[in-house]
Amino acid sequence: xRNARVGSRRSSFMTLGISCRIRALVVEMRAxxxxxxxxxxxxxxxxMDLVRAQEQARRLMTIPGVGVLNATALIAAVGDASxxxxxxxxxxxxxxxxxxxxxxxxxxxxxxxxxxxxYLRTLFVHGARAALPSLAKSATPLGxxxxxxxxxxxxxxxxxxxxxxxxxxxxxxxxxxxxxxPAHEATAA
Numbered sequence: 001x002r003n004a005r006v007g008s009r010r011s012s013f014m015t016l017g018i019s020c021r022i023r024a025l026v027v028e029m030r031a032x033x034x035x036x037x038x039x040x041x042x043x044x045x046x047x048m049d050l051v052r053a054q055e056q057a058r059r060l061m062t063i064p065g066v067g068v069l070n071a072t073a074l075i076a077a078v079g080d081a082s083x084x085x086x087x088x089x090x091x092x093x094x095x096x097x098x099x100x101x102x103x104x105x106x107x108x109x110x111x112x113x114x115x116x117x118x119y120l121r122t123l124f125v126h127g128a129r130a131a132l133p134s135l136a137k138s139a140t141p142l143g144x145x146x147x148x149x150x151x152x153x154x155x156x157x158x159x160x161x162x163x164x165x166x167x168x169x170x171x172x173x174x175x176x177x178x179x180x181x182p183a184h185e186a187t188a189a
Contacts, residue, residue, distance in 0.1 A: 047072060056080070059173050062180040064135055064142075065127030065166050073120055074170060081175050087168030094121045096164035121163075128163035135162070140182040 018026075047068045051057040060071040084090045091097045095116030132155075136146050142165070149158045169180055 044068070056174060059177070059179045060170055063166060063169050063173065064180075064182075065124070065131030065162070066170060067127060070120075070123045070127050070170075073123060074174075077117060077120055078174070081171050084171060087171040090171040091164040091167040093117065094124060094164075094167050096121060096124065096160060096167055124163040124167055125159060128166055129159050131166075132159060132162060138182065142182060 051061060051068050051071060054075065056075050057068075057071040060066050060074060061068070066074075078084070078090065078093075081090060084093065088097060093116045095118070132146070135143050136150060137143065145165075146158065146162060149161055153161075172178070173180055
């Protein structure tokens with residue numbers, strides 16, 4: 001008897017569809033979602049205006065895998081990169097290079113240190129992951145280096161190595177006040 005009543009309630013609920021309260025909640029959530037999308041678009045426009053106003057950021061944006069967030073965050077963190085003697089120092093500060101252990105004059109490279117700026121490191125790794133497919137297909141020196149690296153190592157290792165390379169290129173761009181040219185890569189020591 002009880003099962004028959006529960007079954008009839010279910011069938012009546014199914015024929016009625018979604019309740020008015022649930023519909024109202026879904027409409028409210030959709031409106032809130034659209035409002036958040038508009039806010040995100042406004043913030044993206046603000047970042048783009050900031051990048052357009054800064055010469056350094058425009059130069060950094062010519063580097064593959066470096067977007068608006070990478071450029072603004074890197075400039076905010078390091079300025080003109082004069083605090084670093086060479087590109088490897090910036091990559092080490094970001095935590096993208098292997099830790100060195102030297103004994104008896106024989107250096108050994110250990111794993112990636114991950115001791116640097118976590119936010120910038122994450123941005124560079126994600127940028128490298130996004131740029132990897134197109135760079136691997138290109139006939140530039142960077143593309144040839146990347147193809148060789150992908151042939152002899154794991155894809156994730158190649159992504160982190162590319163992120164370190166892009167950090168070095170970013171340092172060279174900031175240090176020399178130059179833009180990235182794929183055919184004539186700046187050599188960052």
